[in-house]
Amino acid sequence: MTSIGSGFFISADGYAVTNNHVLGGSDRADVRTSDNKVYKAKVLGKDPVSDLALLKVDGRTDFSYVKLADQAPRTGDWVLAAGNSFGLGNTVTAGIVSARARDLETGSSEDFVQIDARINRGDSGGPSFNTHGEVIGVNSLIFSPSGGSVGVAFAIPADTVKTVIPQLKDKGTVTRGWMGAQIQSITPGIAESLGADNLHGAVVVGVQTGGPAAKAGLRRGDVITSVNDEPIKSANELTKKVYAGAPGSSVKLSMLRDNAPNSLSVTLGQLAQSQAPAGTPK
Numbered sequence: 001m002t003s004i005g006s007g008f009f010i011s012a013d014g015y016a017v018t019n020n021h022v023l024g025g026s027d028r029a030d031v032r033t034s035d036n037k038v039y040k041a042k043v044l045g046k047d048p049v050s051d052l053a054l055l056k057v058d059g060r061t062d063f064s065y066v067k068l069a070d071q072a073p074r075t076g077d078w079v080l081a082a083g084n085s086f087g088l089g090n091t092v093t094a095g096i097v098s099a100r101a102r103d104l105e106t107g108s109s110e111d112f113v114q115i116d117a118r119i120n121r122g123d124s125g126g127p128s129f130n131t132h133g134e135v136i137g138v139n140s141l142i143f144s145p146s147g148g149s150v151g152v153a154f155a156i157p158a159d160t161v162k163t164v165i166p167q168l169k170d171k172g173t174v175t176r177g178w179m180g181a182q183i184q185s186i187t188p189g190i191a192e193s194l195g196a197d198n199l200h201g202a203v204v205v206g207v208q209t210g211g212p213a214a215k216a217g218l219r220r221g222d223v224i225t226s227v228n229d230e231p232i233k234s235a236n237e238l239t240k241k242v243y244a245g246a247p248g249s250s251v252k253l254s255m256l257r258d259n260a261p262n263s264l265s266v267t268l269g270q271l272a273q274s275q276a277p278a279g280t281p282k
Contacts, residue, residue: 006083006126006139007031007055009065010165014039014057017165018125019140020046023053031057034090045168049176049243049271050160051140053125054168066127068158069134073097078131079115081139081153083123093118095151097136102154103236111236112154113137119153128155135161177245177268180211181218185234194223194259201225201255202235216266219257226254242268 005022009015016031023029029041041055057063073079077097085091095117102112115128119139128137137155144150167174183202191199204222207214226232227241228251245251247270254263 004084004087004122005124006122008082008125008127008135009063010068011065012063013061014041014059014063015044015169016041016055016057017138017161018053018055019138020048020051020053022125029055031055033063045172045174047164047168047174049174050156050164052138052156052161052164052168054165066129066133066135068161069130069132069136072100072157072159073113073130073136075099077136079117079136080129081115081117081119081123081126081155082129083119083126083139085120086122088122091123098152103234104154111157112140113157115153115155116151117153118149118151120149134158175247176243176271177247177249177251178211178271179213179218179242179251179266179268180208181213182206182208183224183235183238185236186223194256196256196259199223199225199256200231200233202232202238212266212269216264218253218264218266221257222262223256224253225256228252229254243271 003022003024005018007016007018010017023043027043031039031041039057041057044054044056046053075097079095079097081093083091095115098116099114102114119142123139126139127135128139130136136158140156141154142149143152164174182205184205186199186201186203190203191197202224204218204220207218207220224238232238245268247268250265250267252265
């Protein structure tokens with residue numbers, strides 16, 4: 001099988017960023033630049049959680065490259081999405097930032113920048129630029145009942161790229177904490193069933209046998225309301241805090257158990273790629 005996507009150089013010596021789902025299980029790729037030259041690229045690392053991957057093209061030190069934005073975009077800012085729509089070649093679409101910090105509940109813990117610049121198949125992995133020519137995100141997925149672009153697209157924020165790519169460059173993987181529990185956000189219905197209308201957090205729906213959560217005594221039905229005394233509003237917030245923890249470190253979970261306040265500490269393990277949740281990229 002051949003997959004077509006987009007990407008961009010982040011250094012003159014050939015380091016390039018794309019989406020993990022563009023590469024799939026491949027450890028090699030061909031890179032076609034805007035001057036229609038083709039280069040063999042090594043896959044240095046892939047991260048299914050953030051859906052990012054790092055490539056390296058050897059033999060040149062004068063590639064044109066882009067700069068990642070230092071400032072997060074604002075809702076309403078203009079954005080240009082560059083890519084390779086349907087494999088036709090270089091394509092740029094224009095729009096605005098529709099929203100920030102979108103929690104799509106796709107399995108990924110990452111928040112997304114929502115843009116209305118059209119993104120189509122083949123644009124995945126391409127850059128989204130602000131009006132200063134800086135990359136504010138990596139085109140990642142669309143929501144569409146038909147599979148075609150309807151102006152609702154999502155990009156991985158530049159801040160996530162800055163966190164993930166250096167780790168892929170240094171060691172080929174990203175180190176994250178792991179708890180070994182399946183969770184879901186508290187919905188109004190769940191809160192009502194617990195007799196607490198204004199309850200926020202995450203309810204435990206499963207605990208992996210032998211995992212850190214099971215060893216700490218976490219149970220199905222526990223409602224986690226804060227991590228290290230910081231309140232959480234959703235399952236996504238809890239996942240992000242666990243992922244941010246160092247393997248071997250301890251996190252304090254405050255919770256409701258049988259409608260009574262409780263707490264326990266979990267010593268985190270390390271998330272393996274095989275344990276990473278699967279998203280739904282387009």
